[in-house]
Amino acid sequence: MTIQDAIQARHSVRQYLQKPLSEEQKMQLNNRIAEINRQADLHLQLVLDDPKAFDGRLAHYGKFSGVENLIALVGKKQPTLSQRLGYYGAELCLSAQMMGLNTCWVGLTYSRTENMLIGPDEAIKGVMCIGHGATQGQQHPMKAATRIAPDYDQAPEWFRRGIDAVLLAPSALNQFRVTFRLLADGTVEAKAGLSPYAKIDLGIFCYYFEMGAGKENFRWAKALW
Numbered sequence: 553m554t555i556q557d558a559i560q561a562r563h564s565v566r567q568y569l570q571k572p573l574s575e576e577q578k579m580q581l582n583n584r585i586a587e588i589n590r591q592a593d594l595h596l597q598l599v600l601d602d603p604k605a606f607d608g609r610l611a612h613y614g615k616f617s618g619v620e621n622l623i624a625l626v627g628k629k630q631p632t633l634s635q636r637l638g639y640y641g642a643e644l645c646l647s648a649q650m651m652g653l654n655t656c657w658v659g660l661t662y663s664r665t666e667n668m669l670i671g672p673d674e675a676i677k678g679v680m681c682i683g684h685g686a687t688q689g690q691q692h693p694m695k696a697a698t699r700i701a702p703d704y705d706q707a708p709e710w711f712r713r714g715i716d717a718v719l720l721a722p723s724a725l726n727q728f729r730v731t732f733r734l735l736a737d738g739t740v741e742a743k744a745g746l747s748p749y750a751k752i753d754l755g756i757f758c759y760y761f762e763m764g765a766g767k768e769n770f771r772w773a774k775a776l777w
């Protein structure tokens with residue numbers, strides 16, 4: 553499966569089979585997480601066999617079942633933390649999809665457990681369930697491209713491919729509070745709207761845009777962080 557296939561195939565999955573990750577899957581995820589943590593100064597953690605994170609009332613309310621494994625989205629408290637967790641979390645989410653696994657981002661409906669290591673100078677911004685889904689999930693209701701990119705119809709093909717990818721991304725409450733613009737100097741601006749998860753969403757969208765548009769085809773108007 554290519555990353556483009558993974559972008560199409562990924563949907564949030566909230567019910568999981570009681571089937572553990574393989575040793576190969578654990579190793580691949582742990583290796584990539586270690587690399588990201590080093591490179592991006594994050595403290596992402598693969599937490600295995602921890603059903604307590606999703607056995608409370610909140611998880612039940614959120615229709616989660618069989619969640620045993622997750623990636624804890626942790627890093628040092630810094631203004632750019634949420635956006636970086638979104639960006640690198642999106643990469644991990646699509647890597648998991650390519651390994652035949654399913655995922656769901658969770659900002660709210662989980663419980664913290666002692667297996668999530670959060671230092672005094674760190675914050676957790678949510679978790680990502682990971683495992684063998686009972687189903688492959690469902691395509692979310694799509695927003696119109698012009699809602700997140702007002703100039704979509706006049707834009708070059710690479711820009712439109714970027715936006716097409718973003719529209720398939722996970723987004724808190726499926727809100728897509730973001731605006732992408734192709735500026736006169738040829739660079740791309742991505743601006744978060746207002747919502748409690750807008751910064752995480754923005755990081756996710758920027759990763760998806762890069763994968764859709766091709767990093768070689770454009771530059772961001774300003775550094776992502």
Ligand SMILES: Cc1cc2nc3c(=O)[nH]c(=O)nc-3n(C[C@H](O)[C@H](O)[C@H](O)COP(=O)(O)O)c2cc1C
Pocket residue numbers: 562563564565566614656657658659660661678689690691692720721722723724725726749752753756
């Ligand atoms: C930052 C973030 C937080 C989320 N929090 C929750 C959550 O607390 N509970 C939940 O059931 N889904 C949560 N989701 C999943 C979204 O509801 C889901 O991504 C969205 O509805 C789009 O569906 P899709 O992921 O299947 O494309 C979250 C997604 C993101 C990106």
